[in-house]
Amino acid sequence: MKNQTGLKIVPVTGPIRADNGDILRIAAVRGTGIIFQPHFIVADDLAAGRLLHILPEWESPxxxxxxxxxxxxxxxxxxxxxxxxxxxxxxxxxxxxxxx
Structure with missing residues (x-):
């Protein structure tokens, strides 16, 4: 569904909710699911191969x-x-x- 600004709204659900990027990063590294986090939070894990960048066309503002x-x-x-x-x-x- 797109909103009035043309941005795509994607409802998500999952086993964990947190407002801390590091907690979400740890959960993703442990295989709990996917996350949408700034590069500075996941850079080391991406470089080490613990996380994969799966939707490169979806960038945050x-x-x-x-x-x-x-x-x-x-x-x-x-x-x-x-x-x-x-x-x-x-x-x-x-x-x-x-x-x-």
């Missing part, structure tokens, strides 16, 4: 990761250090976060 803090003026050294850490740690999975 891109999403951003944002650091939200009270003011862009006078950013503290702690906040700047944390945002730099996020940039270095997450650069492979998200566009760069910047302080402007």
């Amino acid at each position: 891109e999403f951003g990761i944002f650091a939200v803090y009270p003011s862009r003026k006078h950013v503290s050294a702690k906040v700047r250090t944390f945002v730099d850490f996020l940039n270095n740690s997450l650069a492979a999975v998200s566009p760069i976060i910047s302080i402007a």
Whole structure:
């Protein structure tokens, strides 16, 4: 069934429900079923052959990761250090976060 935006809606059922990608990844590795997760959650398992990419034509929309803090003026050294850490740690999975 397609909704008004043209996106395909696929109802799913299964033996497990979770709102944690790592729990779902573990269940899939153990053979419980299929999952739809971001690459950064399943990359190691895909590379090791524990999981297979079965529907490459079905990609999720891109999403951003944002650091939200009270003011862009006078950013503290702690906040700047944390945002730099996020940039270095997450650069492979998200566009760069910047302080402007």
